[in-house]
Amino acid sequence: MxxxxxxxxxxxxxxxxxxxxxxxxxxxxxxxxxxxxxxxxxxxxxxxxxxxxxxxxxxxxxxxxxxxxxxxxxxxxxHRYGFGAEYDLYAPHYPQDTVYLIMGSAFAPQGYAWVFPRGNGRVRIGVGVIHPDCDNDARPYLNSIMQMPQLKEKLRGASPVEYHTGLFPAxxxxxxxxxxxxxxxxxxxxxxxxxxxxxxxxxxxxxxxxxxxxxxxxxxxxxxxxxxxxxxxxxxxxxGRDMEISYLINKHIAAYTDEQWDGAFDLLKRLTASQIAQAVRCDYSASLFMGILARNPMLVATGGKKFLDVLLERINKPSLAVAEGSKQVS
Ligand SMILES: Cc1cc2nc3c(=O)[nH]c(=O)nc-3n(C[C@H](O)[C@H](O)[C@H](O)COP(=O)(O)OP(=O)(O)OC[C@H]3O[C@@H](n4cnc5c(N)ncnc54)[C@H](O)[C@@H]3O)c2cc1C
Structure with a gap:
């Protein structure tokens, strides 16, 4: 952070x-x-x-x-973009070693919310939703997140210092x-x-x-x-290749229902910290996806393997070819 x-x-x-x-x-x-x-x-x-x-x-x-x-x-x-709203808070009781990524229709439909501490008692709480996948306004969700029972004690005595809104190309x-x-x-x-x-x-x-x-x-x-x-x-x-894979994953997960997110968290829990870090920083490799599969053998049965195969196919294509051929990929 x-x-x-x-x-x-x-x-x-x-x-x-x-x-x-x-x-x-x-x-x-x-x-x-x-x-x-x-x-x-x-x-x-x-x-x-x-x-x-x-x-x-x-x-x-x-x-x-x-x-x-x-x-x-x-x-x-x-034409497709993340609509984000974020508070930068002074939150003296927030544990500076804890981050939250929050998914689900109650807090971030077709997107996610975050709680990121950044030192000196400061914390950024934000939410982004993807348009036109949904037409929700990101801003009202900020207050719902601030009131989550899981955050109540951690945000005791907290108050916003800055407020940001903005758009990000998706x-x-x-x-x-x-x-x-x-x-x-x-x-x-x-x-x-x-x-x-x-x-x-x-x-x-x-x-x-x-x-x-x-x-x-x-x-x-x-x-x-x-x-x-x-x-x-x-x-x-x-x-080129990594951004193409990021886009394919984004399109895939932006359509998740709450039940699918619950399933995805079961998968994420089985990954190592370094696998999660590698994936979040878009440092994709065949060994990363094979490692994810190895830790989640049930992916083969649930159909997730098919999506991983699409990603692996992209990994094995040279970057320039991915960029040139990218229009044909749905
Ligand atoms: C709420 C929110 C939270 C985000 N959080 C993160 C995060 O945690 N991590 C992350 O990596 N990314 C985050 N992003 C995305 C990140 O902010 C952008 O991807 C990044 O800032 C892009 O940098 P840039 O220099 O291309 O454009 P910008 O940072 O948007 O800079 C463009 C600049 O050009 C100026 N400008 C625009 N039009 C004109 C004009 N006509 N004349 C003169 N100046 C002009 C603008 O005022 C601005 O200063 C977030 C985005 C949002 C909306």
Whole structure:
């Protein structure tokens, strides 16, 4: 569990030390084009003046809104998404070594809820539901979770300090991340893991990879889509297969009934801590799935084996092939 604000401040400091200039409260408005090439953006600055900035390479890191991507023919707005609501609490009695993942229709229909302590008496309690798989509002469920009998004593004397709501893409990565002068990195490219809605780590990997390719492109004087596509290839080689598997699992478990969740918990209880950790961080391997099967032989009888076979088939495909063929997988 990390202090995410602290992490962002730390990364901002590192970026500035490396020569970056950060402009706060500047809102990007239009995309500037020269023919087929993206050459920069217009924006409104912190005193509401309209300005423009020209760039050899523009990177859209605007998250779920994919503000530049949707204005430059890089795919539609995300049609499937996690709708999340979260309190950051001061909870002096919460045991800092205990996390909860909560499933079931009473608390998180077509999604899950979480209780994550993050040090210094602080705890994040949140819930995410997937639209349009359901049309529930995530926000009212927060209070139901706060009142769960299992949490009553642990949340004694607790109160929210911050409240967050937001959306997370629950789709496959977009078809292409680059065109002449433009790259998409992070949520704007659908590059997070849909397994548990984890996007921070993956946005950082993608940002670093996209930044490296953009710097090489500028140095070589070639910022064409063909050059920038190195990012697309590198990303899909490293993450394409795992993100495809995450998406398949997400689609599968988002449809679970309460009874299916009870069965799934019986399965999860038999896994080792390291198997669970490996699965949650999307570090999939054939040995992980075989290990899950070995600890749950009844999966063969219940039909779960069929789904594991689909995942194993993905594991054995090279990443790029998975990305290219991903549209055909239901
Ligand atoms: C409630 C909730 C809880 C979550 N919890 C976790 C978690 O525990 N772990 C995890 O890994 N992920 C979590 N996620 C997902 C995670 O927040 C995202 O995947 C991650 O932040 C994506 O990073 P990003 O840099 O691509 O986009 P963002 O973090 O969304 O950053 C985009 C930035 O662009 C700015 N922006 C957008 N449009 C414009 C514009 N027109 N002009 C200028 N700026 C603009 C936004 O203000 C924002 O600052 C959670 C999401 C939600 C909604």
């Amino acid at each position: 990390i202090d995410i604000r602290g992490l962002y401040q730390h990364l901002a400091g590192r970026a500035i030390a490396a020569g970056a200039e950060i402009r706060v409260r500047h809102t990007v408005d239009k995309v500037l084009r020269e023919g087929e090439r993206i050459v920069g953006v217009t924006y409104k600055n912190h005193v509401s003046e309209r300005r423009e900035v020209h760039a050899d390479v523009t990177i859209d890191a605007s998250g779920f809104s994919r503000h530049i991507g949707v204005r430059s023919d890089m795919g539609e707005a995300f 789709v496959r990565p977009v078809d292409r991340f680059c065109r002449d002068g433009l790259m998409l990195a992070g949520d704007s490219g659908g590059q997070g893991s849909t397994l548990v809605g984890e996007g921070i780590r993956f946005a950082m990997y993608a940002g670093q990879m996209a930044g490296d390719v953009a710097a090489d492109a500028v140095k070589s004087g070639d910022t064409s889509g063909t050059f920038l596509n190195r990012f697309d290839r590198q990303w899909r080689t490293r993450f």
